[in-house]
Amino acid sequence: MTHTPRDVWFWLSALALALFALFLLYPLLNVLSASLAASPSGQSGWATLLGEARYRTAIVNTLMLGAVVTVTSTLIGVPLAFVAARFSFPGKALIALLPMTTLIVPEVIAAQTWLMILGNNGIVTRAFADWGILIPSFYGWFGLITVMTFIYYTYVYIGTLAAIKGFDAQLEEASQSLGVPPGRTLLRVMVPVVAPSILASALLVFTLVVGNFAVATILGQRVHLLSVLTYQSFVSEVGTNPVMQSTLASVSIAIVACALFAQRWIVSRGRFEIVQGRGAKPRPLGGLSMLPITIGAAVIVVISLLPLATVVAGAFTRARGPVMRWGEWTTANMERVFLSASDPIVNTLIFAGIATVLSLIVSTLAGFLIVKKRNILTPGIDYLSSLPLALSGTVLGIGLVMSFNGAWLPLAGSGAIVVVAYLIRRLPFGIRNASATLYNIPNSLEDASISLGVPPVRTFLKVILPLMVPSIAAACVLVWTTTVAELSASVVVYSAGQETMPIQIFRLIDSNLMAQASAYGLVLVGIILVPILIATTVFKIDLFATK
Amino acid sequence: MAGIRIENLVVGYGTEPVISSLSLEIADGTLFTLLGPSGCGKTTLLRTIAGFVPVRAGKLAFGNRDVTHRPAYLRDIGMVFQDYALFPDKSVYDNVAYGLRARRVDETAIKTTVSEYLERVGLSAFAQRLPAALSGGQRQRVALARALAIKPTVLLMDEPLSNLDAKLRVQVRETIADLQREVGITTVLVTHDQEEALALSDRIGLLRMGRLEQVGTPEDLYARPVSAYVADFVGAANILPVEVAVPTISGASAQVRLDGMSLEVLAPTGLPAGAAILVARGETLSLGAASGATTNAIRCTVRRRQYLGGRTSFRVATDAGRDIVVEAHGAAPTFAVGDKVSLRFDPVRTLVVAS
Numbered sequence: 042m043t044h045t046p047r048d049v050w051f052w053l054s055a056l057a058l059a060l061f062a063l064f065l066l067y068p069l070l071n072v073l074s075a076s077l078a079a080s081p082s083g084q085s086g087w088a089t090l091l092g093e094a095r096y097r098t099a100i101v102n103t104l105m106l107g108a109v110v111t112v113t114s115t116l117i118g119v120p121l122a123f124v125a126a127r128f129s130f131p132g133k134a135l136i137a138l139l140p141m142t143t144l145i146v147p148e149v150i151a152a153q154t155w156l157m158i159l160g161n162n163g164i165v166t167r168a169f170a171d172w173g174i175l176i177p178s179f180y181g182w183f184g185l186i187t188v189m190t191f192i193y194y195t196y197v198y199i200g201t202l203a204a205i206k207g208f209d210a211q212l213e214e215a216s217q218s219l220g221v222p223p224g225r226t227l228l229r230v231m232v233p234v235v236a237p238s239i240l241a242s243a244l245l246v247f248t249l250v251v252g253n254f255a256v257a258t259i260l261g262q263r264v265h266l267l268s269v270l271t272y273q274s275f276v277s278e279v280g281t282n283p284v285m286q287s288t289l290a291s292v293s294i295a296i297v298a299c300a301l302f303a304q305r306w307i308v309s310r311g312r313f314e315i316v317q318g319r320g321a322k323p324r325p326l327g328g329l330s331m332l333p334i335t336i337g338a339a340v341i342v343v344i345s346l347l348p349l350a351t352v353v354a355g356a357f358t359r360a361r362g363p364v365m366r367w368g369e370w371t372t373a374n375m376e377r378v379f380l381s382a383s384d385p386i387v388n389t390l391i392f393a394g395i396a397t398v399l400s401l402i403v404s405t406l407a408g409f410l411i412v413k414k415r416n417i418l419t420p421g422i423d424y425l426s427s428l429p430l431a432l433s434g435t436v437l438g439i440g441l442v443m444s445f446n447g448a449w450l451p452l453a454g455s456g457a458i459v460v461v462a463y464l465i466r467r468l469p470f471g472i473r474n475a476s477a478t479l480y481n482i483p484n485s486l487e488d489a490s491i492s493l494g495v496p497p498v499r500t501f502l503k504v505i506l507p508l509m510v511p512s513i514a515a516a517c518v519l520v521w522t523t524t525v526a527e528l529s530a531s532v533v534v535y536s537a538g539q540e541t542m543p544i545q546i547f548r549l550i551d552s553n554l555m556a557q558a559s560a561y562g563l564v565l566v567g568i569i570l571v572p573i574l575i576a577t578t579v580f581k582i583d584l585f586a587t588k
Numbered sequence: 589m590a591g592i593r594i595e596n597l598v599v600g601y602g603t604e605p606v607i608s609s610l611s612l613e614i615a616d617g618t619l620f621t622l623l624g625p626s627g628c629g630k631t632t633l634l635r636t637i638a639g640f641v642p643v644r645a646g647k648l649a650f651g652n653r654d655v656t657h658r659p660a661y662l663r664d665i666g667m668v669f670q671d672y673a674l675f676p677d678k679s680v681y682d683n684v685a686y687g688l689r690a691r692r693v694d695e696t697a698i699k700t701t702v703s704e705y706l707e708r709v710g711l712s713a714f715a716q717r718l719p720a721a722l723s724g725g726q727r728q729r730v731a732l733a734r735a736l737a738i739k740p741t742v743l744l745m746d747e748p749l750s751n752l753d754a755k756l757r758v759q760v761r762e763t764i765a766d767l768q769r770e771v772g773i774t775t776v777l778v779t780h781d782q783e784e785a786l787a788l789s790d791r792i793g794l795l796r797m798g799r800l801e802q803v804g805t806p807e808d809l810y811a812r813p814v815s816a817y818v819a820d821f822v823g824a825a826n827i828l829p830v831e832v833a834v835p836t837i838s839g840a841s842a843q844v845r846l847d848g849m850s851l852e853v854l855a856p857t858g859l860p861a862g863a864a865i866l867v868a869r870g871e872t873l874s875l876g877a878a879s880g881a882t883t884n885a886i887r888c889t890v891r892r893r894q895y896l897g898g899r900t901s902f903r904v905a906t907d908a909g910r911d912i913v914v915e916a917h918g919a920a921p922t923f924a925v926g927d928k929v930s931l932r933f934d935p936v937r938t939l940v941v942a943s
Contacts, residue, residue, distance in 0.1 A: 433759055489669060492663075493661075493666075493686055493687030494737075508677060
């Protein structure tokens with residue numbers, strides 16, 4: 042019996058698997074095993090976790106916040122998607138921009154701008170106070186739920202919209218022809234088909250809330266949350282004993298993993314084959330029924346765009362220390378950011394630039410191996426590459442610091458660890474993007490090129506890669522925009538002198554210097570927005586085509 | 589150019605390989621068709637010849653050149669795919685030039701060759717178009733030009749016509765047949781369509797579960813099938829269980845009993861006595877008045893009559909209730925449903941095979 046020779050793809054698979062194991066599996070195992078070790082006080086992390094009330098409260102609070110935000114996001118996202126898919130009305134084009142807002146406004150800026158409006162010193166709070174009305178403190182549950190809802194409802198909106206658009210409207214006509222009135226048809230025919238998509242995106246929101254760091258830390262205050270406690274125990278435990286941070290991280294991994302398994306189960310069970318996806322034409326709304334829908338949609342759009350307006354205004358408003366002098370304009374904040382404190386901008390550009398390029402190379406190659414060159418190793422690559430979905434940024438950061446702090450691969454302290462953290466966090470997206478494109482490229486193209494005498498690696502470069510260019514370009518923009526906005530992992534792994542813009546904004550918010558934070562925020566939004574505008578207008582790239 | 593020699597080829601893993609110990613000789617310059625239902629291993633065999641599927645055991649040679657373990661890109665093959673596999677981002681010209689550029693042919697020579705082959709497939713005017721701007725038939729002709737332009741040792745075609753509609757299929761079939769004859773290249777074509785196989789092939793290999801059931805000319809497979817399976821797959825046939833009275837030692841005919849009636853039909857040498865299968869093509873049967881001649885005939889009743897233009901199809905039932913289809917060409921007999929008729933078997937065109 043002759044063996045197939047180990048070809049070049051096999052060795053590339055081995056290399057990819059080794060890298061993923063080193064930077065992903067090894068840190069994860071470090072976190073999990075450290076949680077089982079005994080702390081200096083002699084108690085294991087799990088005993089402390091169960092023994093101390095604040096940890097128990099944190100777990101309960103986190104689950105509750107996740108559940109509540111999931112519900113509120115769904116309550117906004119689903120009706121909005123239905124209205125957008127089925128009706129046309131004045132100003133509808135604005136709704137199409139909504140998915141962009143989560144992309145353009147990083148979480149840390151969303152939290153900050155909400156504070157500038159409704160915080161203790163916020164515009165609205167002060168205006169109401171002038172009239173003698175005291176609105177409740179924005180810190181705590183009120184702020185957490187409000188801000189996270191308006192960040193995360195877009196995920197439900199996008200998921201639901203895609204499902205409704207893919208739904209065959211003929212099924213509704215069939216139901217009505219069988220004598221079921223339109224309203225009940227919707228409940229009996231469409232809801233069961235689109236429900237799995239809604240549930241799946243709702244569960245995704247749940248995992249994002251559990252892992253959320255920026256909003257939770259900035260607005261949580263006296264509400265104990267898992268991600269905040271994890272970060273705090275990391276900051277206080279550095280160099281000593283990593284038991285508590287690991288234990289808390291393990292709890293968050295467990296919660297997110299459960300949600301993700303539930304999500305996979307729902308998606309795999311609920312995949313109905315729609316034979317002929319002829320979507321319904323949007324029906325123009327007329328008369329009075331138009332008003333509530335238009336107003337409702339407009340309110341959501343305005344609230345979603347509010348952070349953007351606030352950050353622009355804040356960046357050009359004079360401030361003395363923490364006091365914003367609204368109405369007095371200045372360019373001093375922007376000048377300071379560019380002239381005397383531009384390090385965070387430079388750091389962000391360098392780290393995110395390197396990470397984006399590496400991420401595209403790694404995910405294109407890994408996607409190609411997973412989709413086109415299956416061998417005994419590729420399932421491992423596939424599983425490992427989706428692992429970061431279960432790790433919040435904080436957890437990943439802690440794992441990386443624990444694993445590469447001195448010893449044989451001392452990355453901690455260098456900028457490299459920030460790049461690695463970026464790279465790993467965006468890996469699942471990059472690989473899924475590449476795989477989706479590759480599934481649409483028939484295998485026969487590769488065979489055709491090889492049959493014409495071009496060796497396998499050159500065939501990949503000459504035939505497959507050119508066809509992937511549009512999707513790689515789209516991925517490049519999306520990876521870039523999400524990477525420059527990354528906070529939760531980088532804030533854990535960075536060292537002094539490596540502050541990125543989100544880290545700097547985070548620290549300025551902590552010191553209540555909102556004008557400075559807004560100035561950095563505006564630059565950050567610009568760095569995100571410019572590539573998106575160039576990609577969509579100059580190169581006509583459909584950014585959401587493969588999502 | 590060269591023929592293809594396959595010796596004791598085994599492909600696939602485990603105890604039930606996709607292809608088990610297959611040997612086949614394809615003569616230089618001929619068009620050989622691998623015919624069979626889906627899952628019979630014909631595409632696997634073609635892809636093994638191309639070099640995309642590794643050989644577990646056995647030998648594969650193009651002429652005197654052993655290519656058993658040679659990678660696909662060094663085998664010097666031209667391949668035509670079911671879904672055309674044209675590079676969507678390259679023009680028709682660049683698609684056809686692709687293999688020549690890989691061989692570092694200089695651009696002026698490439699231009700001559702590409703023009704020549706585009707001319708041959710009648711697409712000279714489309715050189716600068718992208719594949720998306722072509723019809724299905726045009727795409728497959730570009731694919732054919734691309735495969736032939738590199739002047740390969742062998743041409744391999746995987747269901748090249750199955751994505752085309754009926755009318756185009758006949759047109760592209762003609763193009764393939766003409767080009768293959770002009771170029772004189774050894775060609776292996778995979779198809780599940782027996783009509784396509786009969787029309788195009790010099791020889792046909794009928795595959796069944798990874799083994800060659802019969803190899804021969806189209807006439808061999810149609811008129812002299814070695815088994816009921818071949819008879820049924822190639823064209824339509826009445827397959828009837830019969831009893832062989834005396835084993836055939838040599839000679840060409842045998843006496844068989846069908847529903848108690850004795851018939852004289854063709855038989856292979858060495859057919860044992862006992863149960864066997866009678867293969868009777870509809871057009872070899874003839875109907876006569878019930879009162880007419882009774883040699884080599886059995887009594888039947890007409891159950892259905894269908895006028896189909898060039899022929900008339902009858903379904904008749906024997907007294908034992910067995911259905912038999914008779915195709916009458918030209919002026920059809922005027923029998924109506926319910927008429928008693930005499931069904932005559934042609935002793936030199938009806939065949940008995942082992943069951």
